[in-house]
Amino acid sequence: MPIIAPSFLASNFLQLGDACNMVNNSAAEWFHLDVMDGRFVPNISFGMPVIEHIRKTTTKICDVHLMIEEPEKYVEDFKKAGADVITVHFEACRHLHRNIQQIKNLGIKAGVAINPHTPVHFLEDIIGYADMILVMSVNPGFGGQKFIPHTLTKLQQLKQLITEAKANVLIEVDGGISLDNAAAIVAAGADVLVAGSAIFNAPDPAAVIQQLKNI
Ligand code: DX5
Numbered sequence: 713m714p715i716i717a718p719s720f721l722a723s724n725f726l727q728l729g730d731a732c733n734m735v736n737n738s739a740a741e742w743f744h745l746d747v748m749d750g751r752f753v754p755n756i757s758f759g760m761p762v763i764e765h766i767r768k769t770t771t772k773i774c775d776v777h778l779m780i781e782e783p784e785k786y787v788e789d790f791k792k793a794g795a796d797v798i799t800v801h802f803e804a805c806r807h808l809h810r811n812i813q814q815i816k817n818l819g820i821k822a823g824v825a826i827n828p829h830t831p832v833h834f835l836e837d838i839i840g841y842a843d844m845i846l847v848m849s850v851n852p853g854f855g856g857q858k859f860i861p862h863t864l865t866k867l868q869q870l871k872q873l874i875t876e877a878k879a880n881v882l883i884e885v886d887g888g889i890s891l892d893n894a895a896a897i898v899a900a901g902a903d904v905l906v907a908g909s910a911i912f913n914a915p916d917p918a919a920v921i922q923q924l925k926n927i
């Protein structure tokens with residue numbers, strides 16, 4: 713069964729506490745927290761102070777997705793704010809190998825995200841170091857976009873790369889995931905499903921989480 717990681721980007725920020733309670737009482741194991749800097753992506757979301765407060769509401773895994781330039785300047789602060797997993801973008805890191813070590817040295821898990829234009833084989837030399845690969849299935853920056861179908865091919869390639877390297881790596885998929893395409897995404901190799909609008913725009917978000925879980 714996939715791990716479900718609701719993306720709070722799609723929640724009503726005026727009722728963030730209610731969103732946390734809903735996820736806490738749901739079948740979701742992770743909180744997916746999208747940090748955007750207006751430079752790496754053309755949007756700005758939220759940062760450490762918000763994550764710090766969310767952290768206090770939950771014992772579930774806080775999965776922090778950094779869509780920011782120079783993430784190495786901030787990973788320690790995000791760990792202090794409560795991150796259990798920090799994912800940095802392949803495209804935002806000049807020294808990715810060092811950045812992964814930096815995150816792991818904080819005692820937390822390190823993820824690497826790839827944008828839709830980044831080929832899976834670019835991960836060959838770091839696959840043995842990362843704890844998770846996040847495959848973006850939309851261009852990062854906004855919720856509510858359409859799933860890019862080519863992602864399914866990339867997931868199969870990634871699964872093969874991980875098997876060949878005998879690496880212990882989770883595959884997370886993020887963007888445009890709904891009840892309509894989740895089964896195909898899991899069949900292609902996803903371990904963690906991120907979903908924002910499909911969950912938070914639904915009349916019964918917890919029911920959608922349960923349905924994604926049972927996929
Ligand atoms: C996009 C973010 C996603 C986003 C997913 O840049 O990384 O986590 O919130 O939202 P949906 O599920 O609506 O595509």
Ligand code: ZN
Nearest residue numbers: 746777886906
């Ligand atoms: Zn995300």
